[in-house]
Amino acid sequence: MRAIVCENPGRFETTEKPEPTVESGQVLLQIKAIGICGTDLHAFAGNQPYFTYPRILGHELGAEVIGVGEGVHHVFPQDKVVILPYLSCGQCIACRQGKTNCCTQINVLGVHTDGGMQERIVLPANYVRSVQGLDFQELAIIEPLAIGAHAIRRAQIKPGEWVVVVGCGPIGLGIMGQAQHLGCQVIAVDVEEGRLRHAREFMGIQHGVLAEDALEAIQAFTSGDLATAVFDATGHRSALERGIAYMAHGGRYILVGLSKEVLSFSHPVIHAKETSLLCSRNATWDDFEQVIDYLKSGRFPVSGYITNQLPFTEMVDHFADWMDPRAGVIKAMVNL
Numbered sequence: 001m002r003a004i005v006c007e008n009p010g011r012f013e014t015t016e017k018p019e020p021t022v023e024s025g026q027v028l029l030q031i032k033a034i035g036i037c038g039t040d041l042h043a044f045a046g047n048q049p050y051f052t053y054p055r056i057l058g059h060e061l062g063a064e065v066i067g068v069g070e071g072v073h074h075v076f077p078q079d080k081v082v083i084l085p086y087l088s089c090g091q092c093i094a095c096r097q098g099k100t101n102c103c104t105q106i107n108v109l110g111v112h113t114d115g116g117m118q119e120r121i122v123l124p125a126n127y128v129r130s131v132q133g134l135d136f137q138e139l140a141i142i143e144p145l146a147i148g149a150h151a152i153r154r155a156q157i158k159p160g161e162w163v164v165v166v167g168c169g170p171i172g173l174g175i176m177g178q179a180q181h182l183g184c185q186v187i188a189v190d191v192e193e194g195r196l197r198h199a200r201e202f203m204g205i206q207h208g209v210l211a212e213d214a215l216e217a218i219q220a221f222t223s224g225d226l227a228t229a230v231f232d233a234t235g236h237r238s239a240l241e242r243g244i245a246y247m248a249h250g251g252r253y254i255l256v257g258l259s260k261e262v263l264s265f266s267h268p269v270i271h272a273k274e275t276s277l278l279c280s281r282n283a284t285w286d287d288f289e290q291v292i293d294y295l296k297s298g299r300f301p302v303s304g305y306i307t308n309q310l311p312f313t314e315m316v317d318h319f320a321d322w323m324d325p326r327a328g329v330i331k332a333m334v335n336l
């Protein structure tokens, strides 16, 4: 079977691998759709620290079950499935509290261990669930949307709240869609007009403002109150440090995007606001289930979200094109 291996930064190689065999407690899957994420682009570009090569990328996956090992009774051949790509140890302090998303020994498919850019893969059965009523591409976008669902759950947002989401990429758009779905009033912030336009046109976000004008605009929209929940989905240090200014007194600031740097905040400012500072990492099955219901509601504009597509056999030749900002990629999808 074929696998696409990222041999080192900037180079993919299509290789022939032995067919995987399924053992007790495992499932054998045929990969059908692979969503491309910032993580994959960074790994390919070589600016993903702590990343080791060669690696098979891909953690946003839609698949079909083609074999099950002994003792597996919750999925069956021909089931369409979604994959929870965060392999956790089950024993550490985080896992014991059900917070498998921040396991001390976490292994993310396509990052710490080989992922889904291959025709078939064997996984422990408890990382796979059947989903009816969604197609393979929809299955593959559950993971990036679940990152947003987790952040929203961390923030415990309620209908009617003013919510600011900084960053109109795939994670930010997912947060916006779900916050709107919950009845919040959403303000999108980005540094690029094109991305704000996309958020307006395809996501129906009514309030989109450029970062440079954001504070005044948010004050105006909220009658001076500011937003009770602010999500950062950029992972950029300057945005992360600025976002606190958009938050109301008594509000929550939720860090979803990951920066590699040290952040600094003025203590008098965050203290005066009694800031709840929340980081949000990965997601759990509860978040996946939330997203599955959301997608089934038909209220997420899947076709506006998936902006670029290619067949598996053409991915190697065109992957680099997706890194050009002029391509306007939000979510690229590889189909098998």
Ligand SMILES: [Zn+2]
Pocket (backbone or CB within 6 Å): 037, 038, 039, 059, 060, 144
């Ligand atoms: Zn991802």
Ligand SMILES: [Zn+2]
Pocket (backbone or CB within 6 Å): 088, 089, 090, 091, 092, 093, 094, 095, 096, 100, 103, 104, 105, 106
């Ligand atoms: Zn653990």
